[in-house]
Amino acid sequence: MKINWDALGVGTSLACAIHCAVLPLVFTTVPLFGINILHNRAFEWSMIGIALIVGIQALWHGFQRHHHSRIPVLLLLTGFVFLVVKEWTADNVHLLLVVIAVCFIVSAHYINFRLCRKANHCHVGDCDH
Numbered sequence: 097m098k099i100n101w102d103a104l105g106v107g108t109s110l111a112c113a114i115h116c117a118v119l120p121l122v123f124t125t126v127p128l129f130g131i132n133i134l135h136n137r138a139f140e141w142s143m144i145g146i147a148l149i150v151g152i153q154a155l156w157h158g159f160q161r162h163h164h165s166r167i168p169v170l171l172l173l174t175g176f177v178f179l180v181v182k183e184w185t186a187d188n189v190h191l192l193l194v195v196i197a198v199c200f201i202v203s204a205h206y207i208n209f210r211l212c213r214k215a216n217h218c219h220v221g222d223c224d225h
Contacts, residue, residue, distance in 0.1 A: 101154030116194040163211035175200030
């Protein structure tokens with residue numbers, strides 16, 4: 097059984113976007129129950145870390161074994177820069193920064209997926225697939 101790391105990366109990115117966009121709207125009453133995951137630094141940083149690990153794993157496999165292109169990695173890292181900046185900015189720009197970050201991260205996975213599919217059809221000596 098093989099894991100499709102790009103699909104997992106896209107799913108993680110979309111889950112992050114949903115978390116950041118919907119959770120503040122839906123769970124405004126959660127603190128009444130003693131649960132505080134909104135603006136919880138540890139939770140936010142752990143989500144960013146998990147997404148980064150999944151993203152790097154997905155892109156590393158494609159880079160190393162198929163396409164050797166740095167473009168997906170640069171897009172992924174640009175997206176994570178926006179996520180890190182989001183953690184140190186005012187609340188009124190969080191959603192905008194998350195949307196920009198998710199666009200970069202999903203684009204990285206999509207381009208990696210397309211490059212891997214294209215490389216699967218090449219038969220040159222440096223492809224390791």
